[in-house]
Amino acid sequence: MKTEIDLKELxxxxxxxMSVSGRETHERRKLLSLVGGYFDxxxxxxxxxxxxxxxxxxxxxxxxxxxxxxxxxxxYVADIKEGGFLSFxxxxxxxTRILNAAEVIIYGDKQIYGxxxxxxPHLQKPEDxxxxxxxxxxxxxxxxxxxxxxxxxxxxxxxxxxxxxxDLLGGSISGKSFDDKACAACTVYALAxxxxxxxxxxxxxxLSAFEETRRVGGAAAGTYRIEPDYAMVVDVxxxxxxxxxRGETTVxxxxxxxxxxxxxxxxxxxxxxxxAGEKGIKYQYTVSSPGTGTNSPAVGLTRAxxxxxxxxxxxxxxxxxxxxxxxxxxxxxxxLISAFVxxxxxxxxxxxxxx
Numbered sequence: 201m202k203t204e205i206d207l208k209e210l211x212x213x214x215x216x217x218m219s220v221s222g223r224e225t226h227e228r229r230k231l232l233s234l235v236g237g238y239f240d241x242x243x244x245x246x247x248x249x250x251x252x253x254x255x256x257x258x259x260x261x262x263x264x265x266x267x268x269x270x271x272x273x274x275x276y277v278a279d280i281k282e283g284g285f286l287s288f289x290x291x292x293x294x295x296t297r298i299l300n301a302a303e304v305i306i307y308g309d310k311q312i313y314g315x316x317x318x319x320x321p322h323l324q325k326p327e328d329x330x331x332x333x334x335x336x337x338x339x340x341x342x343x344x345x346x347x348x349x350x351x352x353x354x355x356x357x358x359x360x361x362x363x364x365x366x367d368l369l370g371g372s373i374s375g376k377s378f379d380d381k382a383c384a385a386c387t388v389y390a391l392a393x394x395x396x397x398x399x400x401x402x403x404x405x406x407l408s409a410f411e412e413t414r415r416v417g418g419a420a421a422g423t424y425r426i427e428p429d430y431a432m433v434v435d436v437x438x439x440x441x442x443x444x445x446r447g448e449t450t451v452x453x454x455x456x457x458x459x460x461x462x463x464x465x466x467x468x469x470x471x472x473x474x475x476a477g478e479k480g481i482k483y484q485y486t487v488s489s490p491g492t493g494t495n496s497p498a499v500g501l502t503r504a505x506x507x508x509x510x511x512x513x514x515x516x517x518x519x520x521x522x523x524x525x526x527x528x529x530x531x532x533x534x535x536l537i538s539a540f541v542x543x544x545x546x547x548x549x550x551x552x553x554x555x
Contacts (some may be wrong), residue, residue, distance in 0.1 A: 205216060205238070205371075205384070205392045205393075206419075206431075207389045207527065207528075207534065208373070208527075209252060209387040209464050209529060210235070211373070211375070211378065211381070211382050211525075212365050213234050213380075213385075213388075214231070214290060214381040214384055215365070215375060215382065215385075215522045216308055217230055217377075217381070218274075218277070218358065218360045219272050219381075219446070220274030220275070220289050220291050220292075220360055221272070221273075221274070221292055221409070222248070222271075222409075222410070222413070222500045224248040224249075224270050224271050224407070224409045225244055225248055226307065228244070229248070231250070231256065231407075234290065235252065237392075238252075238388055238391060238392040239263070239405070240253055240255045241255075245418075245421065245422060245425060246290055247405065247409050247421045247422065248271075248418055249405050249409050249419070249422035250270060250407040250417045251404075251426070252401070252407075253403070253405075254391050254399060254403045255399075255402050256360065256396050256399035256401055257396050257397065260552070261401040261402050261514070261551075262401030262402070262429040262430070262550070262552060263401060263402050263426060263427060263428040263432070263551075264399075264400065264402065264404065264428055264429065264432075264541050264547075264551075265311065265404045265406060265423060265430070265431035265432070265499065266387050266404070266406070266432060266434060266435045266541070266542075267404070267406045267410070267419055267422075267432070267495050267499055268381075268383040268384040268386075268406070268407060268433075268434050268435065269378050269407070269409070269410075269418075269419065269495060270356075270380070270407035270408060270433050271410060271411055272292070272376070272377040272379065272412065273290075273291060273293060273412050273519050274290075274291050274359055274360045274361065275288040275290055275291055275294075275358070276291055276357065276358055276359065277306065277308075277353060277354070277355055277358075278336075278355060280346055280350055280355070283345075283346065284344040284345055284346060285339040285340065285341060286306065286338075286339065286340040286353070287336065287339055288340060288359055288458055289335060289336070291412070291413060292374055292519070293519050294413070294519060295519060295520070296338070296420070297333075299314060299316050299333070299338055299522070301315060301436035302315070302316045302361060303361070303362035304316060304340060304359050304361055304362060305359065305362055305363075306342065306357065306359050307359065308357050309352035312342055312353075314317065314340040314343075314359070314361075315340070316339070316340055316343060317338070317339045317340070317341045317342050317503060318337055318340075333345070335448050340359065343350055361376040361379070362375075362376070363376060364521075367495055368524065370453075370526070371526055372526050372527070373525060373527065373529055374517075374522045374523065374524045375521075375522065375523065376520075376521045376522070376523065377523070378436065378523045378524075378525050379435075379515065379519065380411070380434075380435050380436055380534075382436065382515075383435060383436065383513050384405070384407055385531070386530050386537060387434060387533040387534070387537050388405070390534040390535070390537035391405065391538075394542060398542045400542055400543055400544050400546065400547035400551070401541070401551055404428065406422045406423070406426070408495060408506070409422075409436075411494075411495055411508050412499055417495060417498055419433075419499050420498040420502050421500040423499045424503060426502065428506055429507075429551045430465075430468060430506065430507040430546070430550035431499050431500075431506050431507070431509075432509050432540055433492075433494050433496040433499055433510050433535065434456075434511045434512075434513065434533065434537065435458075435492075435493075435495070435507070435510075435512060435513070436512060436514075436515040436518060436523075437457050437513065437514060437515065438450065438514075438516055439452035439510030439516045439524075441516055444498045447487070448483055451484055452514045452529070453484030453525055453526045453528060453529060455483045455529060455533070456476075456480065456482075456483050456484070456508070456511050456513060456529065456532055456533040456536050457468055457478070457483070457486040457511065457513070457514065458472055458473050458485055459485075459487070459488050459492055459496075459509075459512060460485060461487070461489060461490075461491065461492045461496070461510060462489060462491075463488075463490070463492050463496050463497040463508075463510070464496055464509055464510045465500070465508055465509060467508060467546070468507045468508065468550065471543075471545065471546055472509045472540060472546075473548065475539050475540065475546070476536055476539065477537075479535065479539045481496065481536050482532045483532070483536065488510075489495065492510045494510055494512075509540075509548050511533065513533050
């Protein structure tokens with residue numbers, strides 16, 4: 201089993217995979233080449249969830265679930281038009297104000313580059329200048345003819361933002377799809393560095409499907425199959441930027457945010473925060489009501505109920521092609537996940553096997 205890993209490289213590697221909702225397993229082979237060697241078992245279910253397992257080696261051990269959804273926002277081709285243009289529908293929440301001139305990849309029978317067409321300000325009508333535009337009004341310019349496109353692109357094929365990543369000052373990076381693959385990378389990094397005899401139970405990393413497009417999503421089906429004793433859902437959360445309130449955001453560079461919410465388990469939340477304090481892990485609190493905007497409610501309400509804690513990785517520019525995260529936050533998040541899955545105290549409280 202592999203043990204050495206570079207967190208930043210893994211974040212960029214996972215985020216660069218195309219996994220628009222409904223196409224989560226499109227680049228499964230690349231995913232397995234990146235992370236498969238760090239786990240004992242892998243399987244994908246009919247929903248599109250992909251699960252990696254690390255076994256602790258003890259019989260009747262607790263099952264610990266870490267959920268990080270793997271789908272990303274993007275587009276599907278809606279029509280092929282004259283002049284090599286494609287119309288599209290949005291998959292997940294896209295802000296149309298950021299789409300003009302965005303660079304994309306069309307994942308047809310072959311991958312092709314495209315740019316979302318933009319009307320220059322000089323040619324805009326005054327009444328249209330302030331309008332964000334409806335999704336059906338946008339077109340992707342491919343440079344091909346309609347006849348050429350019809351040879352390898354069909355309605356329903358996925359379109360993703362161009363995977364391009366930039367280092368920023370202060371240890372931050374920008375690019376597409378850190379929501380939520382940065383959290384998946386944090387989990388892989390955490391588990392790869394732990395010998396199996398330090399695990400408090402068998403650990404299931406679920407790269408869940410449909411989080412961006414369905415209220416319940418694939419996490420419920422995946423959790424039902426795993427039957428975990430307790431779980432942590434790790435997803436991105438909004439980092440503070442100018443003109444946002446403290447109640448809506450978290451501190452960028454302040455470490456992972458542990459969520460207080462009616463949808464999460466109070467004891468597990470408290471114990472996770474105590475664990476972070478004991479281990480010297482930087483963390484912060486956030487509050488979310490009535491749910492969390494993540495998979496926590498779906499995981500927590502599966503079968504007879506699963507105690508779940510919700511952890512957020514601070515992010516700027518969510519659901520754009522230039523999301524921004526801080527690598528130091530990723531490191532602290534990985535430390536928290538590592539402490540969580542190796543905590544005998546938490547396993548003794550929530551697992552069916554007393555440690």
